């Protein structure tokens with residue numbers, strides 16, 4: 001067998017090597033026998049798969065629910081034009097297995113939610129290259145729940161990479177030990193929304209005109225017809241209507257691609273940022289599995305939009321209050337206006353607040369069901385509550401339990417009326 005750079009890292013003790021580290025062939029054996037799961041085979045996932053394979057991992061699994069689109073080809077370098085329409089996971093697995101000798105990559109084309117604890121428990125660690133908050137919350141909660149205090153092997157480290165234009169972050173989550181994904185949800189900004197009165201009456205930005213076309217004009221012109229965000233004709237229509245509106249108000253900057261960006265909420269993905277973040281994640285995977293060097297503790301942010309700046313810090317675990325890894329009777333405290341209705345509370349607070357951000361929540365208190373989206377009978381029976389004021393339904397110190405199909409856990413919160 002040829003000596004490569006990796007052998008040197010594994011066999012030589014360096015200044016930062018852990019004191020208890022014993023170099024030798026067993027380390028490489030352990031690396032080769034470990035089973036790693038990669039979630040996502042998109043911009044980050046392609047890089048992660050390539051890096052892991054080139055770092056000595058031999059048994060890699062990959063899950064992705066998407067198929068290859070022509071717009072992916074500029075950065076997702078494991079795909080070719082002939083692959084359009086095929087599952088990303090399968091094509092990426094084939095490409096890397098063929099290219100890197102001795103590596104076995106097992107793809108799964110589907111959602112992470114389709115797999116159970118037993119499936120996830122076979123892995124040494126999980127590396128995530130996702131662009132969805134929902135999927136990250138799900139896998140994070142699952143891995144935290146899987147921890148059995150009696151069995152250290154039940155702790156599956158989660159390495160999470162994320163990028164947004166020139167910015168990105170890599171983090172190491174050791175379930176129940178370090179801060180989890182849910183602990184840091186409030187670091188995400190509140191979703192960009194524009195007040196409906198501005199959109200309707202006093203637009204100032206090109207985005208206002210695009211929102212006007214999609215939120216107000218579309219339903220007026222095509223009542224009952226759902227806007228298809230992937231349909232080029234639909235986007236073209238919105239673009240033309242928004243442009244006309246912009247001209248009326250002397251606003252410049254409405255373009256087809258901006259229209260598409262606003263409607264699909266597209267965050268530009270930059271190949272090199274993906275490469276930086278994926279590389280950081282894969283080095284952590286290598287360090288965790290081999291113990292050659294201390295791993296990231298626990299959050300690295302990369303800011304490339306104004307010069308280059310990286311910062312590593314230890315994000316604190318919300319030991320008491322985290323709804324996923326908290327040990328206490330953790331609940332969130334939310335302060336709301338006295339006259340807010342249940343419906344506005346759901347759409348303006350629960351759906352928008354970064355630390356809650358649920359999509360179709362059901363709510364109850366100990367005394368009563370406030371609103372349930374399912375089953376239909378319960379939905380019908382509780383729908384009349386939507387127009388009622390929160391203060392009529394819930395007392396100030398009463399606990400509200402929120403469940404959502406996207407979350408494998410329930411959120412608890414208490415209200416405080418302003």
Ligand SMILES: [Zn+2]
Pocket residue numbers: 179180181182183184317318322323324325326
């Ligand atoms: Zn947590």
